[in-house]
Amino acid sequence: MKKVLTIAGSDCSGGAGIQADLKTIMAHGCYGMSVITALTAQNTTGVYGIEECTTAFVKNQMDCVFTDIPPDSVKIGMVASKDIIETIAEGLKKYQPKHMVVDPVMVATSGSLLLEESAMTALCSRLLPLATVITPNLYEAALLSDMTIQTTDDMMKAAKKISEMVNGSILIKGGHLEEHANDLLYSDGQYYWIEGHRVDNANTHGTGCTLSSAIASNLALGYSLEECVRRSKSFITGAIEDQMDLGKGRGPLNHCYQIIQAMNK
Secondary structure, three states: OOEEEEEEEEEOOOOOHHHHHHHHHHHOOOEEEEEEEEEEEEEOOEEEEEEEOOHHHHHHHHHHHHOOOOOOEEEEOOOOOHHHHHHHHHHHHHHOOOEEEEOOOOEOOOOOEOOOHHHHHHHHHHHHHHOOEEOOOHHHHHHHHOOOOOOHHHHHHHHHHHOOOOOOEEEEOOOOOOOOOOEEEEEOOEEEEEOOOOOOOOOOEOHHHHHHHHHHHHHHOOOOHHHHHHHHHHHHHHHHHOOOOOOOOOOEOOOOHHHHHHHOO
């Protein structure tokens, strides 16, 4: 069985973060493990508290995983402080996992910044260059490229510009575009458009976490990066199309929709 490690924050309501990652990893037939960077008190209506783990405890978790059950791929999500980012980067350099997917959680869906400047600098200089692929949304891609992104041409220019600061590939998620929901993968100087259609469902809490952990799972399974992204895009579309409706706010996806469909056949 392929092993996938997620390094991210916990979502006690189960829709995003570590919980969404582990559900996604399991849905892909892989063995999921976690290094928790922060505990959050949140639900479908918002985030009501954050308690960061110490750097020593983050390092301890990483050492426990890598020295016993080395992962085939790693997904990195919420990393809220400069010190934690540097601790994770040092651990990744030490253990050298084959595949790393970094979801640069820097900007909320509302457009507000989630990281302080020191953490942003550390993320860009220490963590992003280690990634096999990074998965910014449009707001994050705009921040990384220092440009406004409103069209597909803008996405292409931004991807090329971001490639100058990373060694791996860039997947810019187009979910916030008005005209469509296509994503752009820029890899080894080539552009690949991963087409998607909008689903009439407001319950999309945890989509970024789910997509990045799906890509990490597919990388562990041995697919090419382009195929990983296409399979992951299909998975997340199906999870939204399931129309699960939980909570009083923007609810989560159904990460287990394929398992349920198979059980009901």
